[in-house]
Amino acid sequence: MIIPGLVDTHCFFMGKYFQDYxxxxxxxxxxxxxxxxxxxxxxxxxxxxxxxxxxxxxxxxxxxxxxxxxxxxxxxxxxxxxxxxxxxxxxxxxxxxxxxxxxxxxxxxxKDEEAFLSAYENHTGKLLAKGVTSVKEVAFDQGFGYLEALEKYRMVKGIPVRTAVVSQPVAKIWDISWAVDMKKRYAYEDFRFHGFNTMLDGSMSQEEAHLKKNYSGRDYTVRTVPDYEKAYDLVKAADENDLAVSLHAQGGMAVAEGVRILSGMKKDKCGKLKNRHSMTDLEMGEDEEFRKMAELDIHAEIYPQIQSIYDDWRGKINQVKGHVGEEYRRIWNRASMVSEGVSISCATDLPLLFPDLPESIYYACGGFVGESVEPFVEKNVMDRVSLINAWTQGGIVSLYGREERLGKIREGYGADLAVYDRNLLEEPLNTIRDAKVLLTISRGKTSYKRFK
CATH class of the missing domain: 3.10.310.70 (Diaminopimelate Epimerase; Chain A, domain 1)
Structure with missing residues (x-):
């Protein structure tokens, strides 16, 4: 099966490098x-x-x-x-x-640039072996030399995987003027500065995901209430300077607040957001928010492999039910996103996960958690066509816009292709994870071959 190259819209190679350093x-x-x-x-x-x-x-x-x-x-x-x-x-x-x-x-x-670039070269080779030809990378603060190192690598060897970079301020405040300069400086076809990334709430397991209803047995909807007004002001400053922002939101209330924040940004004459803002994770998002996201053209970045990380799948399911009671039925509702017409892309939060389309199909379309024997909230799963579109065209739209001639197998479009050893639309779920990439073509050149 031949499909467009995959796009991972939330990677943190900086973190992966640090883990291995x-x-x-x-x-x-x-x-x-x-x-x-x-x-x-x-x-x-x-x-x-x-x-x-x-x-x-x-x-x-x-x-x-x-x-x-x-x-x-x-x-x-x-x-x-x-x-x-x-x-x-x-x-x-x-x-x-x-x-x-x-x-x-x-x-x-x-500071160890030689080690960093060696790790980067090895890492991009692994991405290409999975059919990934474009990514959005998160860099803390102003990157600590990350952007400069990749530009240097690009000048010598070329960027193996098309890359858009966002800053996640951690030790420093948002620096809009710096970001504007970076967007001007890094505006290559294959290497661009995109904007900012920030967290609204935290994880449900720590009761830091902001829910619409109280946690079971608690008198609160979140342990630490996010400062949404501060987030609005930060996003507004970025939006005024045509910088894209991705908001991480897990709980239903955080998703609703994220949509409210982004609804206040600049719009075109059709009422769509002018800048390509997105929301990440959306674990407990609901139909109403997804409908508004589609109306505003807020892009969704979902983690289709997230269910794979739970070795104790029974424990995870019991944990979710224990935290939110009957509200567990809302979790990972990708079916609603699709039916409401949300522009969806796929992400991994690498190094948490590594992009793998067949594994994504098993979990996001099969609904399994870890090695569970049956699906969890099966009504919320995506169909395979929608998932493959999200991994390909959806990622391109989120990062580069609908006008970019990428993400489709069509005359006049960039030749980013991934060739699999079987039909991913028809392969049974019990063997789908065995599927392998045979060939990856990035910008018209063969960048990976399974068999030499």
Missing amino acids: GEDFSGYGQEDLLLDFVNRGDRKLVLGRNVSEEAFRALSEKSLPNRYPIVLFHSSFDEMLVNEKAEIKYAVNSGPVTMEGCVRLIEEAL
Whole structure:
């Protein structure tokens, strides 16, 4: 089966690079690590990953040497241990890992441009092997040299995967004038600055997704109420300067507030938004909001593979039902998005997920959670044609607009193609995940072949 090249509209390669950066401490015991730290001659940052469960727990009961900054990540990358010097220099603490909390460490890792570009080349090769020819990348703050490094790579080797970049302010405030300059500077056909990315609410598992009704057994709809008026002001400033913004919203109230915010932006004579604003995740979104999104031409960025991450699928389903009761029937309602006419694209939140169309079909069209034996809220699943359109043309429309001659197999359109080893519209769900990309063509050139 031949389809247009895939588009991932929310990637965070900066985070993936950071996850893999530093020293690999696989196989080290706690005594090996302590001896290593004591015997080091230099006083540079030690950024260590893949620390075993046993070593991590043992070290957490001790004080790490403090002659230089030490940061250790559990093999799961869910937890970290740091010493006092690291706390002071990089504003980090021992405990759960968040990318936002590691922003200064990420900035440090980005200084190693050679390692970054080597990882980037390897990463884009993997994307092309999955049929991905375009992405939207998130960069924290002003990128810590990310944009400049990719421009340098582009001048020497060319950009392997068409890339649009958005800034997610973390340690700094939104800098509109800087973003305007970046949009002018990075306006290549294959490498553009797009705008901003920001979070409205958080996850349901932590009761930080802003619901329309109270959490079960609680007297609140969210633990921390988002500052929607502040978000409106930020988006308005970006919109006035023709910068696109993506708003992350999971709970039903956050989705409604996101639509309200974007409805106040500049419109054309048909009442559609002038700038290509989007909303990401939309986990508990409802028909009414999807209808308004279609009317305003707010683009949806969904995570069609998100159900794949739950090893304990029964636990996940019970967790959802435990948090929202009968409202669980609203979760992941992609069918409503399609019926209401929303412009849909697909995203992965990489490194959380890696783009995979066959896997997307299994979960977003099959409705399974992990390896569940039956679908969860089957009425909410997408049809396969709509999902494939979202992975291809939908992503192009979101990032480049309907006038861009990409995302379709048609004369006069850019030759971005992915060839699969079977018909993805007809392959049974129980074998769809076995489907493989045979050939990827990016901008008219063969960029991946499964069989040489």
